[in-house]
Amino acid sequence: MVTVRPCEEQDIALLQKHIPTPGQPARHATRFERQQLGQSTFLIAWLDERPVGAGEIFWNGCAAPEINKHYPTCPELNGLDVWPPELRSHGIGTTLISFAETLVCQRGHHQIGLGVEDGNTQAAALYLRLGYQETGLHYLDRYQYTDDDGNLYDIADPARFLVKSLMLA
Numbered sequence: 001m002v003t004v005r006p007c008e009e010q011d012i013a014l015l016q017k018h019i020p021t022p023g024q025p026a027r028h029a030t031r032f033e034r035q036q037l038g039q040s041t042f043l044i045a046w047l048d049e050r051p052v053g054a055g056e057i058f059w060n061g062c063a064a065p066e067i068n069k070h071y072p073t074c075p076e077l078n079g080l081d082v083w084p085p086e087l088r089s090h091g092i093g094t095t096l097i098s099f100a101e102t103l104v105c106q107r108g109h110h111q112i113g114l115g116v117e118d119g120n121t122q123a124a125a126l127y128l129r130l131g132y133q134e135t136g137l138h139y140l141d142r143y144q145y146t147d148d149d150g151n152l153y154d155i156a157d158p159a160r161f162l163v164k165s166l167m168l169a
């Protein structure tokens with residue numbers, strides 16, 4: 001059975017062992033640091049003792065200014081990933097999303113958002129099925145990537161922003 005809980009410091013080594021972060025060697029540690037600073041909650045999905053997925057709630061909204069100016073108080077579920085790929089389409093992503101929605105609701109927010117890259121039609125289909133709605137807002141999802149030779153690249157992937165209204169059950 002899959003369970004979800006916020007990351008703890010001792011989880012970082014297991015995350016590094018089981019969930020690769022190509023081009024972003026410090027990704028798990030950076031996400032945990034943001035959580036420690038109160039900027040986010042770094043959620044991990046576990047299957048038995050093994051991490052099989054992750055996502056991060058940005059409490060101050062989407063980092064992209066073109067989205068944040070419209071949704072400054074809407075927490076964003078960012079960087080959702082299930083690993084390894086053969087574990088996808090088994091409900092782990094839905095479990096992570098549901099946990100995030102409950103947490104956001106418990107903190108008194110009535111809305112959660114997320115970005116999906118243009119072309120990621122499968123992920124978008126999942127979000128729309130779960131009740132996320134189009135905002136019509138498009139933006140560039142910016143992050144940095146380091147290749148095997150240590151060269152740093154600035155990436156800007158076109159994406160769109162979806163939101164879902166939340167109500168306490």
Ligand SMILES: CC(C)(COP(=O)(O)OP(=O)(O)OC[C@H]1O[C@@H](n2cnc3c(N)ncnc32)[C@H](O)[C@@H]1OP(=O)(O)O)[C@@H](O)C(=O)NCCC(=O)NCCS
Nearest residue numbers: 080081082088089090091092093094115116122123125126
């Ligand atoms: C998107 C993702 C997090 C969803 O997690 P998941 O555990 O596969 O989701 P669930 O099993 O709860 O739901 C799967 C459904 O989402 C869709 N889906 C999304 N991504 C999919 C993928 N890579 N493979 C298969 N189905 C996918 C399918 O419509 C599927 O429907 P189903 O009910 O017919 O199986 C996961 O597939 C993943 O890590 N994909 C690669 C990274 C990614 O795209 N992240 C999203 C960034 S916005």
